[in-house]
Amino acid sequence: MLAGLKKANALALMASLPVAVGAAMLVALPPSSGVALAASATASDWTKAVMSWKDRPLRSGQKPVTIILWDVWDGPRYELAERLVKDFEAAYPWIKVSRQLHTTWGITTKFTATLAGGSPPDVVMLPRTDIPSFIDAGALVPLDSFMVERKVTKDIFFPADIGSFLVNGKTWALPTPSGGATNFLVIYNRDRFEEAGLPDRAPLTWQEFASFSQKLVEFKDGQLVRYGGQMSRHPQLFLPMLYSNAGEYISRDLRKITFDSSEGVEALGFAVSFTNQVNRGKAQIDRIYSRFANTAPFYSGVEAIWWTNVSAFFWIDDQAKGIRYGIGSMPYNANNPKAESHGVVEGGWGYVLPETGNDARKYAAFLLLEWFTVEREGAGWFMLQQKRPSPVIAYNLNPDYLKVNPLWPQVIKVMEKDVTIPITPVHRDIQQAYYTAWNQAMTGDLSPEDALKQAAAKAQQRLDEYWKSRK
Secondary structure, three states, rough: OHHHHHOHHHHHHOOOOOOOOOOOOOEEEOOOOOOHHHHOOOOOHHHHOOHHHHHHOOOOOOOOOEEEEEEOOOOOHHHHHHHHHHHHHHHHOEEEEEEOOOOOOOOOOOOOOHHHOOOOOEEEEEEEEHHHHHHHHHHEEOOOHHHHHOOOOOHOOHHHHHHHHOOOOOOOOOOOOOOOOOEEEEEEEHHHHHOOOOOOOOOOOOHHHHHHEEEEOEEEEEEEEEOOOOOOOOOOHHHHHHHHOOOEEEEEHHHHHHOOOHHHHHHHHHHHHHHOOOOOOOHHHHHHOOOOOOHHHHHHHOOOOOOOOEOOHHHHHHHHHOOOEEEEOOOOOOOOOOOOOOOOOOOOOEOOEOOOOOOOHHHHHHHHHHHHHHHHHHHHHHHHOOOOOOOHHHHHHHOOOHOOOHHHHHHHHHHHHHHHOOOOHHHHHHHHHHHHHHHHHHHHOOOOOHHHHHHHHHHHHHHHHHHHHHO
């Protein structure tokens, strides 16, 4: 398979990666993570819930080897990742790591190019939505044999985090950071809420989000000055709104696009109506955001309800230390009796092993992957320093989390509501279709119903092309 990849055009590779011969791509859909968390919480000592690297079986007679790691841990997180690498090298002194930093938006393209050139790195951090294409291409190594050898079990992770990495009965990546509480965590400004006479909690429903925002919005000479929340600049809201309205974006057999359902139209219709009626149009929000090119309006109190993710705790301390805030989960549609709050695990990252053809390097690479995703001294410490949850359930029970974030139990409750969604190798194209629909409806170019209908037709065509290529 890699021989074929070497000959491929690097720029075109991601658009039409060759598919592996065999069974159809089947994504495991695990149960709710709440049961797993409750089980971990009963452990007398959370530090013993996951086996230490010191107790795992280790091959003898290892020879010195240097492996290459690609990741995207930039800014204040760069030195944290550097410490992880140094600690790893101290634990496994025959392994040296050459770490290379890449951008979040460029790492997939560069990885694709190295596959085409036949010289991939040993360990790569990739966006969740890009990993299925590389699985399909036969470019990755399944992790299961290493996991069995090292006694790493899948049940240590939140099911919603590990779920989309379980394809055709194999494990292709391990998660870090968590994709939970990503689409979307709600953070609200407690001082703004108190000032407006609102309850000290996040809105629970779409309808509350609108009514709270109506009390928080302020205009001066027809111009928006401060506001509650905004939806027009967040096409990523569509999927969690859809799932919080008892909808789904694709059929369970991955053959039929379903995001243009009545539940989808209701979700987009609400977002458009909210934008026009409460914030008086997308242009008002765009004007505000033009003043905050390198920061977030929430930090200065201009925005009172922020759609964000768990990385926000780290950045609030960095950009707006001392701000009083609370958190909540994705609002649901109170007018739908079947609806309930759900975030979706569409984002997040996974660490993978590219197919290098060198067994000794693969083993060393898995040990490094394990350090960044499984080990308490590595993965657990790394997420704690960033004030964000670990995909490893037990590490979130570390009492030190309460020291850095008193709201930590609420963060876990948000994550328990997250659901795994199936991600196909053409997910980027499907995603772009409903993003486009969102933007077309927000600008008034199309009605929500027509925008979703056109987007679904385009997404269905791409999905059909993919399945046809599998025959």
